[in-house]
Amino acid sequence: MTILSELQPLHHPLFTHYNVQVHVKRDDSIHPIISGNKWRKLKYNLAQIKQNMSIKGVLSFGGSYSNHIHALSFACYQQKIPCIGVIRGEKNYASNFTLSWARYWGMKLHFVDRKTYRRRHDADYLAQLQQTFPDYFIVPEGGSNELAIAGVAEIITELNQQTTFDTLITPTGSGGTLAGLVAGDYNTGNRQHKLLGIAVLKEAGYLIDEIQKLLPSTAKQHDNWHLLTDFHRGGYAKFNPLDVGQLLEFNQVTGVVFEPIYSGKMILAFLDLLKQGYFSSGERIVLLHTGGMQGIGGMIERGVLSAKHWSMPEQAQQL
Ligand SMILES: *Cc1c(COP(=O)(O)O)cnc(C)c1O
Numbered sequence: 179m180t181i182l183s184e185l186q187p188l189h190h191p192l193f194t195h196y197n198v199q200v201h202v203k204r205d206d207s208i209h210p211i212i213s214g215n216k217w218r219k220l221k222y223n224l225a226q227i228k229q230n231m232s233i234k235g236v237l238s239f240g241g242s243y244s245n246h247i248h249a250l251s252f253a254c255y256q257q258k259i260p261c262i263g264v265i266r267g268e269k270n271y272a273s274n275f276t277l278s279w280a281r282y283w284g285m286k287l288h289f290v291d292r293k294t295y296r297r298r299h300d301a302d303y304l305a306q307l308q309q310t311f312p313d314y315f316i317v318p319e320g321g322s323n324e325l326a327i328a329g330v331a332e333i334i335t336e337l338n339q340q341t342t343f344d345t346l347i348t349p350t351g352s353g354g355t356l357a358g359l360v361a362g363d364y365n366t367g368n369r370q371h372k373l374l375g376i377a378v379l380k381e382a383g384y385l386i387d388e389i390q391k392l393l394p395s396t397a398k399q400h401d402n403w404h405l406l407t408d409f410h411r412g413g414y415a416k417f418n419p420l421d422v423g424q425l426l427e428f429n430q431v432t433g434v435v436f437e438p439i440y441s442g443k444m445i446l447a448f449l450d451l452l453k454q455g456y457f458s459s460g461e462r463i464v465l466l467h468t469g470g471m472q473g474i475g476g477m478i479e480r481g482v483l484s485a486k487h488w489s490m491p492e493q494a495q496q497l
Pocket residue numbers: 213215216245246320322349350351352353354355356440441468469470471
């Protein structure tokens with residue numbers, strides 16, 4: 179099987195101090211535009227759409243700075259699949275960094291208010307959307323469905339060829355990525371890995387059930403995965419200047435850029451856990467860099483991150 183992303187050793191004085199061996203799986207480098215874990219999650223979804231001649235296009239959901247919407251729109255542009263994004267928010271969001279690109283790549287935007295958006299998993303709302311957009315394949319928010327699990331599971335297959343490790347850590351939004359890793363780990367048969375998800379949303383405990391539901395029945399018995407819900411730092415896309423400062427310093431020391439919404443929150447949680455003595459001496463840890471770099475564009479645009487310290491994502495220069 180081809181290996182899509184490099185496994186890179188990461189060096190930091192704290193790793194030496196606590197005697198842990200750390201690698202980062204560079205899924206951020208799989209594609210310059212399609213964010214790492216979204217690439218994995220879309221792979222088999224898009225294959226299914228291409229294969230089924232009766233499907234006309236794809237419809238999915240996201241917030242106005244969504245990595246998934248950004249990734250999906252580019253992937254559909256590349257593969258000539260019509261796509262619709264159901265976006266939480268108002269029409270004037272259409273000109274922000276993320277949605278400008280989505281429109282540029284041909285995605286049709288369908289704005290809904292917060293109350294409607296909350297119904298994005300309800301069967302009756304989905305049936306109604308299906309009626310409005312017949313022959314469109316509906317992919318849930320974040321791309322997290324059964325087909326996504328198979329794509330993400332391949333990370334474990336790759337890792338097993340690249341190294342031996344004890345613990346794998348991933349940032350967690352909807353839980354699709356963690357579920358895919360659990361499924362992949364169970365199916366390789368050796369089950370010795372500990373899999374940790376760092377929830378980036380507040381009050382994310384409900385995700386444990388969602389993740390269980392996403393697991394194929396064969397993997398439901400995996401009993402060495404955990405969702406850590408105390409490291410959200412105030413909630414989704416929230417972080418304070420101290421967090422950003424700590425992350426910038428970490429990026430500088432390691433030479434790898436982690437953004438503060440997903441992979442950076444995982445890093446901050448990892449450093450906290452390290453200092454709490456959570457890991458054993460000699461533990462071999464892999465951090466999954468899930469990508470999300472396009473999000474930096476929106477954060478610079480909103481003044482949440484400073485252009486002095488963070489660079490605009492590459493594709494910004496093309497528009
Ligand atoms: C969407 C996303 C996640 C969260 O993945 P889930 O499968 O929704 O848990 C993590 N990192 C990045 C960069 C993302 O874009």
